[in-house]
Amino acid sequence: MRRFLPQTLPVWVLLIVIAGLLISQVATLYIVSRDRAAANDVVDLYRLNDRAFSLVQLMHDASPDERKATATGLFNSTYALTVSDTPAVTSSIAGDDELAELEDILVGRLSKFGITDARVRRDPATREADDADGTTPGPDIGQVERDLLVLAADFAQSDKLTASLRFADGQWLNFTEPITPVGPILSFDSLPLYSLIAGLVVIMSIWSLRRLTAPYRMMETAVNRIGKDLKSPPIAEGGSREVRAAAKAINAMQARLREYVEDREHLAAALAHDLRTPMTRMRLRLELLRKSAVREALAHDLADVESIASSVIDFATFEVTEEKNERIDFWSLVESIADGYDDVSFDDETRSRGLICMARPVALKRCVTNLVQNAVTYGKKAHLSLRRSEDMILLTIRDEGPGIPQAQIDAVFGSFVR
Template structure:
């Protein structure tokens, strides 16, 4: 057989979702992730559009100022134009009048100034009609923050405007950020409340299913809420009634069969006494005992933990003490350690049967058996360790199945009927606990029973 390779490690998304194992948590995570992505994208697009609007507005103001300078200079005589241009200078604009243009297209950061020229021509076509040259300042071409704009006048003279690029001011949308953040938080809160409201019926279904497993009584769910929830509740209630009816019919049929079988078994016991051969008489009596035990164990397995015994406070350590004392009286001493008492809510006879089956299995196959009870939070952990042959990991699931005997012989002193472990498992799980089997590294089997202190849990 080829070795089994280790499963691949879970992905990042798988590990992340493992931390959110409830429907509410996963829905909140998805909603939060979606809101976050939409939030970031909306802020980014808003900032881009805001910056574009600011740039267009700035270009429009610059175009209006250039046009005003041009018109003011061209309306005065040539000898006064330099003075007018000087008077209209200020800030990032330094205007002069001359007979020739000073601007030369290109130069450092030419792409930036060319895009400005295109926007200016779009805003004021009049500038393009009379001539517009934008380029680096001839005397300051090494400074990328300086540009020279030359505008031709009707008499072929030029207004030369030195332009210092203004500092780029980032537009902070603090108000928009706060507003969208509040909207995202509100949507998240509403999502949590909505998911909680939608998943509440699912919790009720889980409670009813677990309660139905522990008891024979059918607890109908209220058929209220949205149409889908009402339909699901109606189907669940109908399923409960059908299953309860099937279980009752099966139990009654098996009880009737048991009664009918025990009657001829009892008659056979009386007739066995008339057999002269003692060996034959003993063999027939042993077969009758096996038949009776098989009937009793089959009924016990099929009933599981659904007995009429009431829940009450029981001491698991006291039950184990009774079991170990019984084996000690038969010459098989068993070590019992751990807590002096472990009181929980449970069914005394059912727990005694389950723990007795597990201890008996250990005694059958091992020379030494140690039992211990410990506390783990609000749970009690019972461990049964033996030095027997153990059970191979591949056979653990089979061992928990009914009527499966891992011991190949038909010797009832060792093999049994294959119902001891299934009965114990059904009773323990009916108490809200778990049963696990593990092969010990030093040899033998480790049986671990975990029982909640409060009894069956939802």
């Protein structure tokens, strides 16, 4: 599962930005939809209250028959209106607190017109696909008329508020008020705009991330360059405060490493001067002694000391030697080293001559010499194999020693490990 996760900081940040964008968009749409529905509820109650006032004001002085005639003339499929001896809303208990409060408002406001009771309830939509005026829109109508017809159809199919108002003479005025339909927040018309905004945010995020991470990519390149060459130029200390601080720390680290290497170089020079001079005098004095077993033992010990001193000096000066890469005939180099040992041979498959490579000649010769010498010293004989492998030159050195345990393979590559 972890291998499918992003491995770079910019991708993680981009995914977080996209996820945050989606969450914020969904949350915004939900909040807007809820607020719009709440606002529509208030508007619907206001419309019912206003229509009740208009109808009661129109009918309160009329006779029962005149009220029925007026109701018949004002009746339509959307705004049903009747006058009867029984209420359309049979329950005297409102369905919720809002409707109960509206009933009290209606009674208080319309009592001067003889209204003694008011009942309101919500009725579900009938889902009838009737047009507002019973006609089918033609193909030649304008956009405004088409929108009005669509809105009328939505009102006809929406939920209803049904109200029953009781006159002083016992008659009931029953009418319905359609609840304002709440359309979708995200429609096909607004989808391109949302997509455009989201695309712009993503593009700006990618651009910003590239600018923010560019200094870190530069520092990565600089650190890798420092690992290969301590004398490479320092990193430019620019950009944000955090980037400047990181660049300054890397430059300080490079300066300390360079100072440490220079101190080690000076130590190597001192060792070369302080050790080789007395060892040279000791060898001269040994030459003045008569041949004996003691002289041979001292000469052997002195050779060991010289070998150890040379190894220490070579190790101290290896990384600070300013040696440039040159074109080298690697076969000739290996062959010249092998000629200095009697127990070194080439395998039969080695026929590769004229293998040219770019390398530091002194450092490469020192490396191959150490490997061959170790093979001869601790493995009796060394068998060399040299061949080309794609874009590399492969040198294999095999000896006849007991081998190295698997647990000590990594330790062998350390300094001064025998």
